[in-house]
Amino acid sequence: MASIAERPKKSGAITFQVKWRQDGQWQTENFRERPAAEQFKALVEAHGGQWPHGWVRGLGFVEEPAIPGDVPFPDYATRYVDRLTGIDERTREDYHREVRIHLSLLRHTDHAGREHSATIGNLTQEDVTDWVRVEEAGERDPEDPERWRRRPADPKSIANRHGLLYCIIQAAIDAEPQLRTSNCCKRTKLPRADDHVEEEMTFLERDEYQRIAAEIKDPDARDLADWLVGTGMRWGEASALRVSDLNLNGERPTVSVQRAWKKAKKGAPGGSFFLGPPKTKKARRVIRLSPAQVEVARRHAAGRQPDDFLFRTATGRNWRHSNYYHRKWQPAVAAAVAKGLPKKPRLHDLRHTHASWLIAGRIPLPAIQIRLGHESIQTTVDRYGHLVLSLDDDIADAVEAALGVPEQRAGLRSVG
Template sequence: MASIVERPKKDGTVTYQVKWRQDGQWQTENFGDPGPAAQFKNLVEAHGGQWPHGWVRGKGFVEEEAVPGDVPFDAWATRYVDRLTGIEKRTREDYHRDIRIHLSLLRHVTPQGQMVPATIGNLTQDDITDWVRAEEKGERDPDAPTKWLRRPADPKSIANRHGLLFCIVQAALDATPQLRTTNCCKKTRLPRTDDHVDEEMTFLERDEYQRIAAEIRDPDARALADWLVGTGMRWGEATALQVRDLNLNSDRPTASIQRAWKKAEVGSPGGAFYLGAPKTKKARRLVALSPTQVSMVRELVAGRAPTDFVFRAAMGGEWRHANYYNRKWKPAVAAAVAKGLPKKPRIHDLRHTQVAWLIAANVPLPAIQMRLGHESISTTVDRYGHLVRALDDEITAAVEAAFGASAPVTRLRAVATA
């Protein structure tokens, strides 16, 4: 909290000093009248015990001079994304879309409260905070209050866009000549991703999956569903699997993940999808197969060429997610729900379900990480760690064994009894 201290001077006048602690150090600002001092005290407290942005000690609010070479934010952000290397075309297009739809909402508010267009040089921490709030709130259609012009963004999406924004601003610091001296995104308080009920993942019990699978009448479509839930592969990996990726004749049969379907840029001549590298380096992996899985794919690939897809639609081509979902998966789930199934899983929930089954069987998380192809174990722990309850008995038994028969509580009770 800030305070106001009256300091009489030798000439009989009084200085009103606003005093507060910031990062462990005393900060002060002097005023000749109590009114402005009280207003400044409120500003300091409203800024969480920090100097108000744009306030220069001894001078008041001073608008920063434009940095030579300053450019409109949209132009700088677009130029930054255009020059990125080592990313896929689709990723670049997604970044451009985020700039066009979301980061274009950025505005700069001057110390006097005037809203002006954002440039890479004039953005402040307060401007970033205002942008986060705008993303959280969304924007309703003024002509139709029940409809949205822009829906409220979820915390994860805001964090992803803020990450892009951080990199764009940092590039201005690293530029020659430098266009900024600080990164205004550094201290942004983002919405917590765990402040909402997580309804994204659905985990199926074995009998629940069987109830859905029984409604998939097409045997090729059923085989793909069984493969997805039995391997935990991503849709784009499983449907890109080719005969040459299978090693079925060894003592430890495997499927090798070497490629995956990628979404192409809009208007690409080759179509909406293309075969590319898996999602990450660790997504290139070997997935161990069970005897049942080996028998299933042996039947599917009999007489096929090495580059033929393992899973094929009715006309012999590769499966497309939209077709499979609308024609096979969605009707099967609807039929199962009509018969009493209490869940409505997506296709991707088959991957989550595989993890739940492995955890229930006490398979260690590092092994699950390798099977799923997660780049980091933290991803596996963050996403599925809450399911590791099957080990509770082993954990409590280990703690009990560590204390042994002479646990401290037991000895204290013995002394008290004596």
């Protein structure tokens, strides 16, 4: 319980001091008039013996100064996405969804602990940290705690959304007139991507892949699976190959990756997918083919026009991911598992498997980066660096050779 004590001053005036214990420490606030002290005492007691939310000691409830030209954060973020260039409409739609569902959760808490709607100008580093924690925790349905209203986000999703937020804030800094002077996302400590186990990569040994491949009874579907695991191409790249992308008559037979299937904006004419550029600039690449891959390519290109898709269904149409996965890949994996296969790989794990085979063959990571079309070597290291264990002995031998002291030859004496 709080109490009020009269504190006389040397001038003869009386100060009314409200006093209470909070977390084991005495807290006080002074007032010139008893009614104000009584009102504050009631506020402290109503807050369970705590400072009233939003109260600044010695100042009372203080409003933050308005920021010239400030606008609500969701409005600014929406306009930022609308004005982006160099992206397809499906990507723009995805960004709008991230703003609407996730970045809209941002709130600003002032120095007094009061919560406000986020604006482009009032967001702080602490606000961004609070948002990250909200994303990590998720939100349960208050009427049914066993159900999620919004599931916890995985570290990769949080990092992607934080990257979008960073760009939005930076745009406000670069704006004319300037709306901010610093980026509140610069020092955010994001959750580590390896702190979770969802969507783990599956690496197949050669015999494990063969056990799955043997269950793919459609020869054309089997060829496509062999191509994916043998080239490391993404599904959207391999299924978008045209006959004209092949160069099989030179000394070094190759295939050029020039395009990939992309998800279209919902309701877009032409269906759910369209042909666009590969995932990144470095995904445009030329891949050397093995003799077995050249034979597969020749067989599928025979009698076809340059613009025809290289890999086709029995009806002559290009493969769709859902069709191939549900009708060819998934049944083959299930059959192999029923016969004792200890893994259940996704279709994309063929790409990871290809990388693991290259690492087992001691191919350097920079070469694997080029082969897979990763924009950054960091991506290659982050995903596959832990597999580079076979080089440990070579590294140890190299260090030993560099640090070892050579034996002194006969007839020579040391100097110094």
